[in-house]
Each structure stands twice: as C-alpha cells, then as structure tokens.
Amino acid sequence: MKDGYTILELLWYAQRMLVYPAGFFDVAPLSYSPRYYHLPYSDIKLRTKDRVELECYLIKDEEEEKVKRSRGTFVMFHGNAMTRSSLLEYASLAYHCGFNALTVEYRGYQRNKGYPSEKGLQRDAQAALDYVLSDPILSTKPLIVFGQSLGGAVAIDLTSRNSSKVSALIVENTFTSIPDLVWGRFPLLIKWISVFCTQHWHSRRKIKTLPSSLPILMLSGLLDSVVPAAHMSKLWDVSQTRHYSGGFWRWVQHRISPATKSQEKQAPIMDEFCVFEYxxxxxxxxxxxxxxxxxxxxxxxxxxxxxxxVTESLS
Structure with a gap:
C-alpha cells in the first residue's frame, strides 16, 4: 500500500513538473527588465488569498496625470517555461498604445515561494486582478486580460470568473485543455493518464460561458510546434457560439446558411481571429x-x- 501511495504521489508531482517546469527547476534569471525597453515601472509584490507573495512588474508612468490619461490596464500571464520578463515585448506594445500593464509571475517561478498548480495559478491571477481593481486610478479604466500559451488558459479562466470586471480578452497560441493537448501527443495513453490528471485548464468549456458582449482577440501562429494551431481554431469556433441564442448547433446552422445570420446575432461581433502563416x-x-x-x-x-x-509624453 505504501508503494502504491508513492507511485500516485510521483504521478501527481510529475504532471505538475511537466505543466509548470520553471516552477520546479532552476531556469535562467530574468533576461530583461523593463528598463531594456525604456519602460517606466515599479517592482511590486502581490499577496494571494493563501498568503503567497508574487513579484511582478507594473508598467505605468510615475506622474498621476499621465496615468489618468491612459486608455486602460493589461493584466498579463506568461507561458509555462517563461518568466514575467518574457511578457515585456507585449507590455511595451501595450504601453506604446497608451495602456498600463501588470506582468504577473506565478508562484514557484523565479524568487516566488510556493509550488505551481491549477488552483494556485488561479489564486495568483485573482490577486493580480484584485490589485488593479483596488487602485484608485487603474480601477476606473478598462481592464484587458492577456495570456500566452499556458497564460492563455490562465487568462480565460480568470475572465470566466470575473467577466463583469473585464473589458476585453486577448490570447495567443493557447490550448483547449491539458487533456486535449496530451491526447494530440499520446492518443493511446490518454484514457490511462486522465484517471490521474489533476491539471485540466478546460479553456474550451470556459470560453463559451463568456458574455457575447466581451471582445476577444485570438492570435495564432500556424507553425507552432508546441501547441498545434488547431487548438486556437477550436477555441475560436467555440467562442463564436456565444453570439447565437441556440448555442453550438445554431452556430453550425449559420455556418451552413449564412443568409440567416443577421436574424440571430444578438449584438455586433467585436471578436477577431488573426492567423500568422509563419x-x-x-x-x-x-x-x-x-x-x-x-x-x-x-x-x-x-x-x-x-x-x-500615454506615449504622447514621449514626443
């Protein structure tokens, strides 16, 4: 019996190590700071519901008047083998479009304490959102949730639990779920593995629950060898069922008979699906x-x- 528990414990830890490798193994230190991109920033510490402290970057101007003139704030989540510095290219783009950005580092990553898990990252994400909403200025601005790869799953989950507080969702090269991703690589093992699966990230289920009024941008690379582009296509198809009163089958009917679309759409569709060939x-x-x-x-x-x-101040 003891050996049985040991095997189960190994399976439990092994899948977490596969899903969140940088949370268990030493990786290179932060490769860049916001200074490299000439971004104004603060090093901040978030405190989660279970009292884990997270070191993050908050990209925003120091002058209060400039922050008041910003267009909104991004909350950004990185991939499983990345760090918050991996998000700075996106944060720079957001900043030069007039937005602030909070780049989140997960528990167990870099100098953060704790060990990553689906539940743990959900708490990390909620702490980040709550931080922005507690700020007297940032809380008055639109809030955009962004995620890349694993971060896309974190972003979809967070948005599904806080849809009334989020103004837009942007995801890049993310997956429909962890089991789906495993199925694509090891189809013969999926039934056996699923019995012990504790990390699910069911994005396909959650994205269709989002309000049809919430704008979604999906960015997909066709040469992605880590998360096949088919995952993004499936997420897109499922997300579009939000716009039709009959759900999935009504959406299928509209795909077959486009002439009836205008009769069923509940509101102008603001979603975008951008595919990049290379x-x-x-x-x-x-x-x-x-x-x-x-x-x-x-x-x-x-x-x-x-x-x-914000960037008018640079000219």
Missing part, C-alpha cells in the same frame, strides 16, 4: 502585421478619441 510558439510580436493586428483591435474597442495616449 508564426511559431514564441516571438510572435516580431512578425510583420502583429503590432497592427494588436493595435487595430484595441483602437476598435477603446477609441483613442476619448483619451490621450
């Missing part, structure tokens, strides 16, 4: 057209006419 799992912001897709979505949802972009 996009790989990481470094998507370096691709031609990426910045434009990002900015055009933000400009559509948060028109500049109502605010003065």
């Amino acid at each position: 996009g790989e799992h990481v470094e998507m912001p370096l691709l031609d057209g990426y910045d434009e897709s990002f900015e055009e979505f933000l400009d559509k949802i948060f028109p500049k006419s109502n605010t003065v972009p």
Whole structure:
C-alpha cells in the first residue's frame, strides 16, 4: 500500500513538473527588465488569498496625470517555461498604445515561494486582478486580460470568473485543455493518464460561458510546434457560439446558411481571429502585421478619441 501511495504521489508531482517546469527547476534569471525597453515601472509584490507573495512588474508612468490619461490596464500571464520578463515585448506594445500593464509571475517561478498548480495559478491571477481593481486610478479604466500559451488558459479562466470586471480578452497560441493537448501527443495513453490528471485548464468549456458582449482577440501562429494551431481554431469556433441564442448547433446552422445570420446575432461581433502563416510558439510580436493586428483591435474597442495616449509624453 505504501508503494502504491508513492507511485500516485510521483504521478501527481510529475504532471505538475511537466505543466509548470520553471516552477520546479532552476531556469535562467530574468533576461530583461523593463528598463531594456525604456519602460517606466515599479517592482511590486502581490499577496494571494493563501498568503503567497508574487513579484511582478507594473508598467505605468510615475506622474498621476499621465496615468489618468491612459486608455486602460493589461493584466498579463506568461507561458509555462517563461518568466514575467518574457511578457515585456507585449507590455511595451501595450504601453506604446497608451495602456498600463501588470506582468504577473506565478508562484514557484523565479524568487516566488510556493509550488505551481491549477488552483494556485488561479489564486495568483485573482490577486493580480484584485490589485488593479483596488487602485484608485487603474480601477476606473478598462481592464484587458492577456495570456500566452499556458497564460492563455490562465487568462480565460480568470475572465470566466470575473467577466463583469473585464473589458476585453486577448490570447495567443493557447490550448483547449491539458487533456486535449496530451491526447494530440499520446492518443493511446490518454484514457490511462486522465484517471490521474489533476491539471485540466478546460479553456474550451470556459470560453463559451463568456458574455457575447466581451471582445476577444485570438492570435495564432500556424507553425507552432508546441501547441498545434488547431487548438486556437477550436477555441475560436467555440467562442463564436456565444453570439447565437441556440448555442453550438445554431452556430453550425449559420455556418451552413449564412443568409440567416443577421436574424440571430444578438449584438455586433467585436471578436477577431488573426492567423500568422509563419508564426511559431514564441516571438510572435516580431512578425510583420502583429503590432497592427494588436493595435487595430484595441483602437476598435477603446477609441483613442476619448483619451490621450500615454506615449504622447514621449514626443
């Protein structure tokens, strides 16, 4: 019996190590700080519900008046083998579009205490959102949740639990669920593995529960060898069922008979699905057209006419 418990414990820890490797093994220290991108920032510590402290970057101007003129705030989540410095390319893009950004480091990553798990990362994400909502200025601005790879699953989960507080959702190269990802790589083992699976991240289930009025931007690289692009396509299809009163089957009917679409749509659809032919799992912001897709979505949802972009101070 003791050996049985040992095997179960090994399976329990092993899957966490596979899903969150940088939370269990030493990885390279933060490669860049916001200074490298000439971004104004603060090192902040978040405190989660279970009293874990998280070191994060808050990208925003020091002058209160400039912060008041910002267009909103991003809460950003990175991939499983990354760190908060991996998000700085995205934070820089957001900042130069007139937004603030909070780049979140998970528990167990870098100098943060604790061990990562699905429940733990959910608490980390909630602490980040609550931090922004507790700020007297940032709380008055639109809030955008962004996630890359595993961070996309964290972002979808957080948004599904706080949809009334989130103004837009952006995800890049993320998956439909952990079991689906395993199925694609080890189809013969999935039934056996699923019995012991504790890390699920069921994004496909959660994204269809989001309000149809919530704008979603999906950014997909067709050359992604880590998370096949089919995952993003499936997430997109499921997300679009939100816009039809009959759900999935009504959406299928509209795909077959486009002429009836205008009769069923509940509101103008603000979602965007951007596919990059040469996009790989990481470094998507370096691709031609990426910045434009990002900015055009933000400009559509948060028109500049109502605010003065932060970056006017740089000119």
